[in-house]
Amino acid sequence: MTTGTAMTRMFYATTALACAAGIAGAEDYSKYGIKADVPGICSYETIDAKDYSGRTLNVITHAIPVIGEPTALHAQQFQELTGATVNVVHVPFGDLFQRIMIPFQTGQQAYDVLFYGSLWLGDFNPYLAEVPEAYQQVSGMKAVTATYRGVASWGGKMLQYTMDGDRHYLKYRTDVFANPEMQALFKEKTGRDLTVPATWEEYNEVAAVFNNTDWDGDGAPNFGTAEVTKRDDLMFSAFISRVAPYAKHPDVKGGFFFDLETMTPLVNTPGWVRGLELFVNAQASMPPGGTSFGLGDEIFSFGGGQTLMSYSWDDAFIQAMQEDSPIRNKVAAAMLPGAKEVWNRKTGQWDTFDEPNRVAYVTWGWTSAVAKDSPNQDMAFDFLCFFANEGNTESDLQIGRFGINPCRDSHFDPAFYESALGWDKAEAETYTATLKSVDTAPNQIFDLRVPGVGEFMSSLAAGVARAQSGEQTAKEALDGVAAEWTAIVDRIGVERVREAYANVVALEDR
Amino acid sequence: MYRQKYIFLLPGLLVLIAVILFPLIFTIRVSFSSWDVYNPGLNNAGGAMYARMWEDSRYWEALWRLSLLAVSTVLMQYVLGFGLALLVWREIAARRFFRVLFLVPMMTTPVVMSVIWRTIFHESLGPLNPILDALGIGAQPWLSQPGFAFAAVMIVEIWQWTPFMFLLLLAGLLSLPSEPFLAARVDGAGPIRTFLSVTFPMMGAISVGAILIRAIEASKIMETVYVLTSGGPGTSTETVSYYIYIRGMRDFQIGYSAALSLTYLIIMAVALTLIAKALVRLMVRGAQA
The missing domain is CATH 3.40.190.10 (Periplasmic binding protein-like II)
Structure with a gap:
């Protein structure tokens, strides 16, 4: 049995358990700042049902606030929900590349989860785990536009877990x-x-x-x-x-x-x-x-x-x-x-x-990935899946300093910016129309x-x-x-x- | 039995090897590899990195620029530091307050102060240009013209490290014996004559020490350039340390940056030795003669 198959089975098993738990009684997750917990395998409810007590996830990310702040926030939430210990290392941008690359090159398993600039995929691809098919099929990921799915892919394989979309x-x-x-x-x-x-x-x-x-x-x-x-x-x-x-x-x-x-x-x-x-x-x-x-x-x-x-x-x-x-x-x-x-x-x-x-x-765009040598790939992908679930992403999009920008079809709806951010209709329309034009150019x-x-x-x-x-x-x-x-x-x-x-x-x- | 005494030296020797020699030897080894983002590890590249460095005009230009920057800033720091030390050496009002005040720049973190100075020099939003405008001098392109940017780096370096000179030179002045000054006064020497014939010669040794310590530090100027100008405009403020940082950390050329660093180390060691000898001859032996 390959590691990927084992992971997929474990994934479905835990998901089934989670769904069963969900039926037993729905929790209120609005305390985490989300508007609604969109059901699915990356939802608060599903992740809450998983037990990673006694296990540790090491995450490297950018300094606070850009990407670093949402990483810390969702790591804390993941920790509370699953019982895992999540260590987040924040690194200034100038050091981020080498802090990821040196452990890769020297064969150290320093980090399970990595947040970095998507253009470094050309350098990092030999060291990254492919995103398992099950996670590629979650609703949030399926809503990512073809452009940003392309940015996440290398040689036909999805190696980066999309959580941001950038363009000029x-x-x-x-x-x-x-x-x-x-x-x-x-x-x-x-x-x-x-x-x-x-x-x-x-x-x-x-x-x-x-x-x-x-x-x-x-x-x-x-x-x-x-x-x-x-x-x-x-x-x-x-x-x-x-x-x-x-x-x-x-x-x-x-x-x-x-x-x-x-x-x-x-x-x-x-x-x-x-x-x-x-x-x-x-x-x-x-x-x-x-x-x-x-x-x-x-x-x-x-x-x-x-x-x-x-x-x-x-x-x-x-x-x-x-x-x-x-x-x-x-x-x-x-x-x-x-x-x-x-x-x-x-x-x-x-x-x-x-x-x-x-x-x-x-150009650019922050992205995330899981190290190929990580012994915690199941938990790592669960974390990324949770990080980028619909509830969290909708909330993160509203906080400019987080550095998370539209990358899903639903993000190009002007109504969201009018209702959630109070923008005038004209501004919301030029913004979303421009982003969509870039995406489909x-x-x-x-x-x-x-x-x-x-x-x-x-x-x-x-x-x-x-x-x-x-x-x-x-x-x-x-x-x-x-x-x-x-x-x-x-x-x-x-x-x-x-x-x-x-x-x-x-x-x-x- | 006689040889056993060397065993007692072993702990110190091991610490020395671990702390100083190992990183140096490892750097030498790395410099003979082509370790970079696409060739990881310690392969044997022979002298390829050194050959490449020889043709790297940006490196040599940065070295020349650094020399100019280091020599000019250290000299200015020496002159200003000496002046300030002379000022508070004598009995003046609030002497202790001024001594502490002059040390404030040195006690601040270079990166933080560079950020503050970048804000001061900011041509649109900083306070310096409006002040210059009010004085009738007019706004200056502090960070966007090569000459001004170089001057801006110099100003920050001089501001930050003059207190260090001040501290050492003041300590030297306070340790001078009083008899030569009494003798000079008896002989009718005025303040300038006393300074030139008594104070300055007696301060020769400490001056050489202070200049050398600062020169060693100035040869590594990095934070100020990184924060203030990022080496620009163009490459007009790029120093060797910053260039090595770019090659090593940004471009991930570990082998090449090791070769650059070692060559830089050797050049600096030789240059500083020659400068030390020249200063000793000029300021210590010359003064004694």
Whole structure:
């Protein structure tokens, strides 16, 4: 009998017992802060019926609050319900990768459950247990969209237990875009109507017109754009958002970062160079210090009302929509701007489009997994299943600092944000429509999920930073990155990277 | 019987091996492997990591940048620390209060203080630029222009560690004998002459000690850069320690970062030995002559 079969039988047996217990008498679990305990094998009731007394689960997660706080919360609940001892280790982001990787490489069974960035799957996949079929069939997991199920999978196997969904999208101030005075100002300066930017050129133009202008009338200057520009602070993700529509041709398959056939880096092709040039140009429309903004700065700059537009993950939008925010219900979400000229690497030419080429960037996202060598896989998957059950997820989604974002079909219902969070209908609709558009976009890109992704992205960020600071031109900087990527691929082994990268390309070329 | 006395040295020797030698030997071993995220473990990569390092211009640029940063900040700390120590050496009002006040920066955690300074330097939200504006100097791009960012790192380092210089130099001043100062006063020497001919020469040995201790610490500048600038803009504030951190912790290139660390250790040991000799010749023997 395989371990997987044994686990599945044990799972069904305990579930049957749990259901029997449930029939005997329903408990009130609202004390745990959930609205309702959705019945099923991950529910409070089912987990409550399990007895893990005398057993210990070791969990590694991010520092509090982002992901760390919900981990601690649900670990405490799991402990109370099952009698298990759950040890949670919180680690700062900069240390998380190596704190997970070193025990893996040295064969230590340090942790049973891991919470980490989903793009590290290219590195971690040999050490992770496949999510058993029984857990893949639970209602919460079945509701996860195909995009995020794809993010959780590697080589056709589901290795990550999805509990978060992330993507980049545009945020902008609706009160400014709808203001007739601002529309007239824009028309006067550019000769065209003020519209939500459909291309990055338009984005830069709008940002420039409204930069260093008191468009909200509070007596202090406002600025055009807030972007993550600080090297080593997720800047590479912002840069990829900028580059994607110029470099990811909708009709050219086979790789965005590399040409899958030859494994030649594409980072210095004209599409990437154009994206970098526009990224550098936008620096003139950023607030003071905006050229060294980390993610936190970007969140507070847009979320605090300082800047007109921004793009990255959910955080800035959620910050802007908090109850005490001065710009609550004055913001909207949209797909990332696109490009009307797209580099076709097959023909070696720029192709022109009437409608901008929009590329959805599904980037990062926290995820969870169980270590393959864990002796507690049954309990570990029960914990993750409980962590991400419907009741907990609905509650976690409402707490911005938890860092848990929509990833299930039900999360794209605007009514939830209106009723649970008190958002205006229009805001809730643009938010959910944007998330849904990203999820179903025909042209998507994903992170470079290959072994050594940290090194590739570190090299990319350093090159982009050189162009930002004026040390090198965009082309010189990206030529340098391409040379470094080639050296990294040679060190790892072309076939090894290709095999891993094929998983990413398969997601993009679905 | 005679040899048995060496047994008593064994516990100390074992502790020494465990605490100092083992990590060093292990690092040397790791540096000859290509241990990274895709080649785990201690394989034999020969000198490949060292050969790679030789061509790594970012490493050598970071080393040069660190030298500039360390030399300039330690010199400034020495001058300021000496000045403050002279100030509270003599009988002045609230002398004890000032002595404690000057030590406050050193007693704070570098990471926490770097966060505070980052907030101060923040070009949109920090208090420094409005103050400069009010003074008519105008707002400055503290963290977004290479030269200013380098200056910002220097300011934080000088602010944080000048008290250390102050503490050592004040201790030195308090231990000086009073006779040479009485003799200088009898000979009619003024304060400047007394400082140049009596105080400074007699402080030579302690000055060398203080400068060297700070130079060793300054050669490892990491927290300030990490929190304040992350090595940017571009690579303009990237120091060797920070670069090794990136390679080792972020990129998970354990073998390569071990080679970088060992080379750095050797370069620093040689450089600091030469600096120590030069300082002794200049400030101790020169003063005695």
